Amino acid sequence: MFWVIAIIVLVVLFKAGVFRKPGECQSCRKTLKGTEQQVFKGDTPFCLCKECSDKIHPQILSYAKSNWSYPDYTNYLAWEEATREERAQFDPDAKYGYGCELKVDTERGLFSLGSGRKGGLVFRFADLSDYELDFKPEEVKEGFFGDKVKGDEYVTVEMAAPRVYLEEVINYGVKLGLTKKGFLSTKYEYELSEGFSEVIRAFTICLYIEAARREGNYQEESMNIGEVEKALALFMFDSMDEVTQDSLKKQRNALIKAFHPDNNEQNEAYSQKINAAYDLLSGMAG
Ligand SMILES: [Zn+2]
Numbered sequence: 001m002f003w004v005i006a007i008i009v010l011v012v013l014f015k016a017g018v019f020r021k022p023g024e025c026q027s028c029r030k031t032l033k034g035t036e037q038q039v040f041k042g043d044t045p046f047c048l049c050k051e052c053s054d055k056i057h058p059q060i061l062s063y064a065k066s067n068w069s070y071p072d073y074t075n076y077l078a079w080e081e082a083t084r085e086e087r088a089q090f091d092p093d094a095k096y097g098y099g100c101e102l103k104v105d106t107e108r109g110l111f112s113l114g115s116g117r118k119g120g121l122v123f124r125f126a127d128l129s130d131y132e133l134d135f136k137p138e139e140v141k142e143g144f145f146g147d148k149v150k151g152d153e154y155v156t157v158e159m160a161a162p163r164v165y166l167e168e169v170i171n172y173g174v175k176l177g178l179t180k181k182g183f184l185s186t187k188y189e190y191e192l193s194e195g196f197s198e199v200i201r202a203f204t205i206c207l208y209i210e211a212a213r214r215e216g217n218y219q220e221e222s223m224n225i226g227e228v229e230k231a232l233a234l235f236m237f238d239s240m241d242e243v244t245q246d247s248l249k250k251q252r253n254a255l256i257k258a259f260h261p262d263n264n265e266q267n268e269a270y271s272q273k274i275n276a277a278y279d280l281l282s283g284m285a286g
Contacts, residue, residue, distance in 0.1 A: 025049035026070050042069035055080075057121040059114055060164045068163065076162040079127075086110075087122040094202035096195045097170030102133075102155050104202040109210060111203070113155055113168055123159055125210040130158040133200050135192055140178065147178040149188060153196050171196070201239055205229075208240045212284040228284070231277035243285045252278045 013019070020034030026046040038053035040046050046069065055077060056064050064072070090110045092103035100115040114120020137151040153171040158164075176190040192200070205228055228240075235251045237243055255274050 023047045025052055027052040027073070038065070040065050040068045040070075040073070042067050042072060044069040046070045046073075048073070059120045060162060060166075063164050063166070072163045079161045083124060087124070090122045094199050096199035097153075097155075098172075100168045100170050102168075102170055102199055102203075104199060104206060106202050106206055109206050111206070113157060113166055113170075123157070125206045126213075127159050127161040128157060128207070128210075129160040130156075131203075131207075132156045133196075133203060135174065135176070135190075135196070137190070140188065141175075147180070147188070148175045149178050149190050150175050153193070205240055208284045227280060231280050234274065234277045235281065237281075240281075240284065243281050245282065245285055248278060248282055248285065 017034035017037055017039075020037060022031060022033055023037055024031050025048050027048055028051070030049050032047060032049055036049060037047040038050060040048065053061070056073070057080075064076075068076075086108070087110060089108055090103075090105050090112065091108070092105045092110075092112070094106060095101055095103040100113065101119065102111065102113050103119065104111045109125040110122050111125065112120040112122045133155050135151055135153050137149045139150050141148050141150060150173060152169045153174055154167070154169045156165070156167045159166075171193075174193060174196075176193065178188045178190050180188060191197075209228065232239070232243075235243075235248065235255070237247075237251075252274060256271060
């Protein structure tokens with residue numbers, strides 16, 4: 001028993017850095033005792049003092065400690081400073097999740113993924129490099145009123161700036177209704193929950209806007225989610241996923257045909273609206 005306790009104590013002391021050589025904070029160059037060192041274990045490990053490491057948002061600190069090299073830290077500080085004002089405007093218009101919430105500000109192209117009253121760090125869609133928003137089915141439950149599948153709704157995001165990867169379940173134990181595919185087949189189909197679908201829609205629209213902005217074929221003054229929503233509604237699309245140059249052309253021709261612009265003034269205004277919506281969606285579809 002004594003040895004078990006002794007080993008545990010040694011491990012704890014070792015982890016706390018009691019046996020670590022004195023070092024210095026890579027950022028402010030302050031000399032640090034072993035226990036004062038905040039160690040970052042990226043490709044090239046480095047140390048920070050408590051104050052310098054406290055500049056990292058708590059939500060990404062544990063990722064940073066396991067993955068960052070020193071340039072990731074300086075890049076983070078530069079990003080934090082350069083985008084602070086923009087991110088302070090964060091005013092989400094779509095949100096979903098229990099405990100951990102995904103919030104999307106479609107007008108400014110910002111989002112956060114976090115829990116608690118303070119929420120998570122605010123990120124920009126411009127800095128997003130990969131993502132996944134999905135439902136992970138775990139078990140099928142057969143029931144009198146139909147079968148259901150139980151699972152978790154989750155979000156993963158990989159950011160280019162700051163360099164971080166986050167993986168969060170935003171809703172545990174979700175039950176979705178199932179429909180069997182085919183007569184004898186055991187394949188099931190289910191539809192994502194309404195709240196989740198809505199936030200996914202807001203998220204993907206932001207991605208399309210961002211992609212279009214990168215391509216340079218999106219006008220700054222129409223960077224407005226309301227406009228995109230209206231254009232989608234006008235063309236009777238449920239989401240940007242349905243928008244291709246072909247489907248757009250087809251739909252525009254059908255709409256223009258239905259409202260001849262030479263009939264009267266009202267129709268001319270309508271046809272202008274159709275063309276404006278067409279230009280907007282066509283630019284975003286790339
Ligand atoms: Zn320091």
